[in-house]
Each structure stands twice: as structure tokens, then as C-alpha cells.
Amino acid sequence: MGLFKKITSLIVGDDTQVNPRATAVAPIKRLTDRDLLKLESKIGSTLFGPIPKGHRREFFCLDESTWIWHEEWRDDRGVDRQMSTRYEVHPKGILKVTEGPRYRFLEGQELANFVTATELYYEKVSRDIYRRDPRTGLEFA
Amino acid sequence: MEYRSNATKFNHDDVIDLDHYREAIRERGLAPARSKEEWLTSEWKEIAARIGAGATAHASRLSGESKPKPQSPESMRVAAIGELLQGYRRDKVASSDYYGRMAA
16 A cells, blocks of 8 residues: 555545444544544644635644645646645655655755744644643643 | 745744753653664664665665765754654553543
8 A cells, every 4th residue: 555545544544444333333442543643633734824715634743754744625627636745754854755756855945844834733732632741741730 | 933935834933942852752761862873873774664765765866875964953853743742642542541532
């Protein structure tokens, strides 16, 4: 399974794993990484200003070295479009991978913007989801 | 100060210093403190394995070198955030009950 397919599966779920009977009752299960990613992404999607009408945006930290930006929308001709961008942490810098695939290290203002986005993401997610002080990492009393 | 790109808009006043995050990593034991040399060996190997040989080779070509150099400040900051978040997730998953509620 390709990475973009995995990402999509993480975001929207995988129909093959859905048990219709289970979804009809209360979700009796532990939180999963995927649950938390979806919560984080809800916050991440707000970091870049208002989402245009008809767009769906996801922005989240997939793991220690990978960040994902995924956007879906319908264009003027009614065609469904989507764009996924993967940001990978490398020793040399942040590698931006777009579909194609095309690779490019972030630099200049784009790099500054990305780092700022991850900082804001951390700040908001720590407080709002994990109830931790982002400065100390300690849980709020 | 506010700056924009095509798709992004940030309030620079919200930007916070991340040095304390790395300190928090060490204090909370989420990841072992690593020297620069260790970052260049074990960490790089981990990352390289994860992203696959193709992307790694391409990254090396882009950076114009066959061996990784010290991590850029930006990489260090973003990696620190990623490590912290992964630690928080692990803790939250472990502490949630079977009804998906988060522990107080």
C-alpha cells in the first residue's frame, strides 16, 4: 500500500475494517493513534487560516519524522481534486515530497512558515488534546 | 509581525521558543539525550530506513553529499516536536479506558 493511500486510510478510515454492527453502538474501545491523529488534525487544519468553502484540509504530525498536509476540494468544473504533501525531517533539512513524486528541501520563507506551523501545532495540541503544559510537558492539574 | 505565503498565514507573535521542548524530552525520558554524533548515526539510519532508499538517495543528491551533515536547526526543532507528540500519544493511548475516554 502506497504511503498516500495509507495516509488517506488514516484520515478517512478503511471500509474493509469497519464492522457495521460495532458502529451502531457506543464505541467500546481504547483510543487509538488514529483517533488521536484525527483530533490533532482538526486543530492542525485551522493553523493556516480559514478553510475555503468546499475544501477539506488535514494537517498533522504522522510520526517523529513525518508531517502531512492533505487537501480535497471540487474545482470549478465539478471535478474532485486532492493534494497531499509529505514533509520529512532529514539531517540536512525538511524535505517536501509532493505527488509525482517530486522532492525539494524547504528553504527561505516556506521553511520558516513550516517550522512556525509545527510550533503552533505543538502548542495547541499539547494544551487542547493532551492537557499538558507545552513548556514543561507536564499534565495540567 | 505577520507574514504570508501562498497558502499560509501566521501570527509571528504566537511563535514560541522550542529550546525548552528538547529539555522536556530529556526530563520526561521520552527520548534519550543524544550527542550530535549519535543524531548523525542512529537517528539518520532510523529515518533513512523509514522513508525508503529511493527518497534517501534523492535527498542525498539534493543536498549534494553522500553522508549526512549535522542536522539543521529547523530539523532539530521539528524532530523534537515530533518526538514529544509521539510520547504524548503513547501515554494517552495507554491511559484511555475501554470506552475511549481520556483519563483525568
